[in-house]
Amino acid sequence: MQGNLREIDVSSVFRTLAREQRTGELLIETLTGRFWFVFWEGGRILYATSAEGQGNRLRDYLHGTSLLRALEKTTGGNETLEYNGLWAVVRHGHLPPLDARNILQHMVAEVLFDVLPLCEGRFAFESQRGLAPHLAAFDPLGLCREALREVQQWKRLYPTFRHPEQRLLRRTEEDLGAALAGLHLDPTWLDGKTSLRRLARYSQNSLLAIAIALQPLVVAQSVVLLPAGAGQRPRSHKGTVVWVDSSLTVCRTVEYLLGRQGYQVAAVTDPIRALGLVFQVQPHLIVGDGELVGLDGYQLCAMLRQSAQFAKTPFVIATQQEFPAISQRAQAVGATATLRKPFAESDLLAMLDRHLLPTQNGVGRKYRDPNYSHFN
Template sequence: MQGKLSEIDIRSILQLIELGQRTGELFVETYPVQPPVGGGSPFFQEARSLQTVPVRSWFVFFLNGRIVYASDTNTSLARLTDYLRRYKIDVSLGSLTVSSIAAVNAPEYGYLWTLLENHTLTPVQGRSIIQSMVHEVLFDLLSLHQGSFIFELSPALSPQLTTLEIGPLLAKIMTQVQEWKQFYPHIQSPDQCLVIADMEALQATVSKNTFNAFSRYADGKTSIRQMARYLNRDILTVARAIYSYVQKGVIQVTDFPVSQAEESGAVSRPVRARDFGLWHEARKLRIVCIDDGVTIRQTVEHILSQNGYEVTAIANPLEALSLVFQIKPDLILCDIAMPELDGYELCGMLRKSTAFRQIPIVMLTGKDGFIDRVKARMVGATDYLTKPFGESELLMLVEKYIGRGYENRQPFDDSLARSLQDG
């Protein structure tokens, strides 16, 4: 089952899966859209230079017409970290040996099960976290008006800690989606962040406890969605609590975290030695390009080498499968259409290894169809780049996932670095 959301809505898709008692995965992707003309936020200013706002996508996993788990396709573990904070659990997820059940499309689920197996989380806490994760994904999906979807029958995500009935969830979340509209235009997205605009007015208006809470969360970095996670509340409850203050201008809403604004240059900050590439690095960032086309290999190698990356171009996918374990790259660029072993198979095999579970894998393809992107996501690809591509497109994508190559080969000047740090 596949199609466009202009032809069938998410609610109907979920109801069909429930009625058919289907087991499998639903993948939903939004279309790239033009940034609004005159959009004032730095996010849209940056997006306008790219001509599109980034695509978002989600996975929902089903067992016999019930939901097992849901996530967006962001490979970051920030969401799980937020939920652990709810229970005052401070653990470095990156240091964990992940459970073997970690699925290619659900690494977060594998980490959650590892925490359960280590008795860091209780089953009750785990079920609560999964339920909250499903709620927030369905809220996003039921708010969509455009995009594409595909549902594929597949073995169930296993084991299951809980399964959720679709009907009651739809009824509850559809009501929340409708009620959310009352906050427009002051609050538009649960991913927006808050900043205190008038400290004195806020302090004079609210109790000491409420003021302390606002001071803690209205920091320009914490989103409304994150506040809901920390406080164990739904986003509607949090939005209601802040709405009157936003209306009065005591609290302002920003489009994205201050940390992202700093990176884009929208917010000023102290100069650091790292900004000038003055920190000594042990090695350059390593990139492997796997493509049977000599022109593509040469082009990628030339562009990336000139920009400070260490590049290894490999024509034979079977040879590549062996070499990547020796090279230990920071990012892999992989063609889809190759003889003997295609890019989907290669990506899927690499994702089965713990060494490559978190490494960005970008598919290089001459195909620009939705199905090809879905297949790439299904086998665990991080992103894709359509051929032919230009230098700026390639560099932008690589920098998005591992940073700039030149920053790792600038000369190191001890005295200058110290003066910048001291300043």
């Protein structure tokens, strides 16, 4: 199931998935490359996230609490998928399931606020097993109604508020406690670095509630708004990667995670298209899914090794299989390394560090991890 948002709106897509009781992942992507994922089980929403959300969003919701330390402890301080991190703090008894459900509902509402107004872009639904374990399941129609109501009210706050990523700076020393009463909003967060969206996460309020409370302070110039993204540095170009994977979700996530680190990434689900991209963009690194149907990563690697142009280009096989079972096969086709799926952001960055960042010896730093196997 896929389509163009000019022809069918997001609300209609949600109604169809709910009516047909679908299970799988819904990708929503804008023309500018922003994208979101909504996970479904039997026509109900289990979880929703944006690529930008991974890594920091859960930490925002746990901001200023001992739970943030618990998250670091349960994940070993490593980057992990947001949903897995939330489940970890619940499983270890640090967070009651009801509180986890409330956080999930805020996360889903945040995504719906962004995607429901979209009128350009595309969507694609992949049927597959639902998320496990289940922390909650939400009625999509009720959440959509509430999100659309908030979107309409948000538009009435224009031009005071233009974007959820606008940042706020407190200009006076006057007590703002009365204005922020009931929102659990610490005035010290108005530091010129924290966006409206992060303020909503910190206090576990809706974006609309935060904006309504702050509007009088902005009008009175007690608080000033800074542009979205103020102070962010431009990214440098570190190298080019072609990635082919059977999952559209993996492709879009990899594009975002590596793109924000300064890599140029072309991630596709079609191995034939990937083969053409390799010759077109001349990548510094190629990653192929070992479980692709038709032309898998092993076959793709073997084909490229026949070309003098790509005989020495690093090629990594991404696979769900155990390393002892596939290392011999990967080496036989000339692969440089294997990467175990599922992987964390830290695994990806360390892999690229190993292959693309030069050192005095001409290669990247050594990387040892149970999810990664290098053959040289």
